[in-house]
Amino acid sequence: xxxxxxxxxxxxxxxxxxxxxxxxxxxxxxxxxxxxxxxxxxxxxxxxxxxxxxxxxxxxxxxxxxxxxxxxxxxxxxxxxxxxxxxxxxxxxxxxxxxxxxxxxxxxxxxxxxxxxxxxxxxxxxxxxxxxxxx
Amino acid sequence: xxxxxxxxxxxxxxxxxxxxxxxxxxxxxxxxxxxxxxxxxxxxxxxxxxxxxxxxxxxxxxxxxxxxxxxxxxxxxxxxxxxxxxxxxxxxxxxxxxxxxxxxxxxxxxxxxxxxxxxxxxxxxxxxxxxxxxxxxxxxxxxxxxxxxxxxxxxxxxxxxxxxxxxxxxxxxxxxxxxxxxxxxxxxxxxxxxxxxxxxxxxxxxxxxxxxxxxxxxxxxx
Numbered sequence: 619x620x621x622x623x624x625x626x627x628x629x630x631x632x633x634x635x636x637x638x639x640x641x642x643x644x645x646x647x648x649x650x651x652x653x654x655x656x657x658x659x660x661x662x663x664x665x666x667x668x669x670x671x672x673x674x675x676x677x678x679x680x681x682x683x684x685x686x687x688x689x690x691x692x693x694x695x696x697x698x699x700x701x702x703x704x705x706x707x708x709x710x711x712x713x714x715x716x717x718x719x720x721x722x723x724x725x726x727x728x729x730x731x732x733x734x735x736x737x738x739x740x741x742x743x744x745x746x747x748x749x750x751x752x753x
Numbered sequence: 754x755x756x757x758x759x760x761x762x763x764x765x766x767x768x769x770x771x772x773x774x775x776x777x778x779x780x781x782x783x784x785x786x787x788x789x790x791x792x793x794x795x796x797x798x799x800x801x802x803x804x805x806x807x808x809x810x811x812x813x814x815x816x817x818x819x820x821x822x823x824x825x826x827x828x829x830x831x832x833x834x835x836x837x838x839x840x841x842x843x844x845x846x847x848x849x850x851x852x853x854x855x856x857x858x859x860x861x862x863x864x865x866x867x868x869x870x871x872x873x874x875x876x877x878x879x880x881x882x883x884x885x886x887x888x889x890x891x892x893x894x895x896x897x898x899x900x901x902x903x904x905x906x907x908x909x910x911x912x913x914x915x916x917x918x919x920x921x922x923x924x925x926x927x928x929x930x931x932x933x934x935x936x937x938x939x940x941x942x943x944x945x946x947x948x949x950x951x952x953x954x955x956x957x958x959x960x961x962x963x964x965x966x967x968x969x970x971x972x973x974x975x
Contacts, residue, residue, distance in 0.1 A: 737915075
């Protein structure tokens, strides 16, 4: 787990939380969003995500659905009950038709099937924060 | 439909063969239980059987039991056709594994109707087996796709990170973009595999064997 950053700009920065159990993807996502000037926290489980969310409120959350312990769909419902304004996106390695229905019902703002180009996720984050599109 | 008859009485056998052929069935007949048993060991053995009870050597009841004890890749449907018409005989025949029981002398309309019941049940069983196979393929495909998509995501993302540190005219950027294109190509394939909803095969190595056609097996059902 990477602890949520504690900086003086915490009130103004645009925060992204990544919940991903694959360490290589988790590190990569954190590096990419940091390079694009977002405040990023990256954790490996739903339980860690809920702990982080007690003290750190992100505007955008990317969830892997197939997590150890609490799955991404349950986690999304829990997050939506405490942070209804956060935009939560599913990023999953596998989804069949019934999974996609469940994703929609759980309150995700959108879903992506891996492999997804990082630019797509960066653009989604910028849009969620209402930033001017970057070419 | 290919139908196996086991009947030792030549007159009854000839009559039954003629009726079944008239209805368009292919008929394979045997005069003893043992001959019928041996015929049923072939890989393309009939799936619908009409067995007489009384035959020299292995009788229809024993044959029925032995067939039911066998594990078969395709289910079979057995009709006992016999002069033993007592209720106790019928129970005994069904308990031995027969699916239906017709007493002699039989009415040809009744025989046709009962044969059609057998054909319907065999069709249903085939459909069920097909769905079970498809379910197995889908479950395997889901697991494989998930395992493939995770490393693909890493490859795609780390290539992006490498490019962020390169000058706009760095020639290695082009190589990384080609790698990403290859990753997305594999990603498109896993998406197609995840969308498989039906068996659709195509020739592989000429006609030596057939493989699942990933490109079209996720198309809407006709």
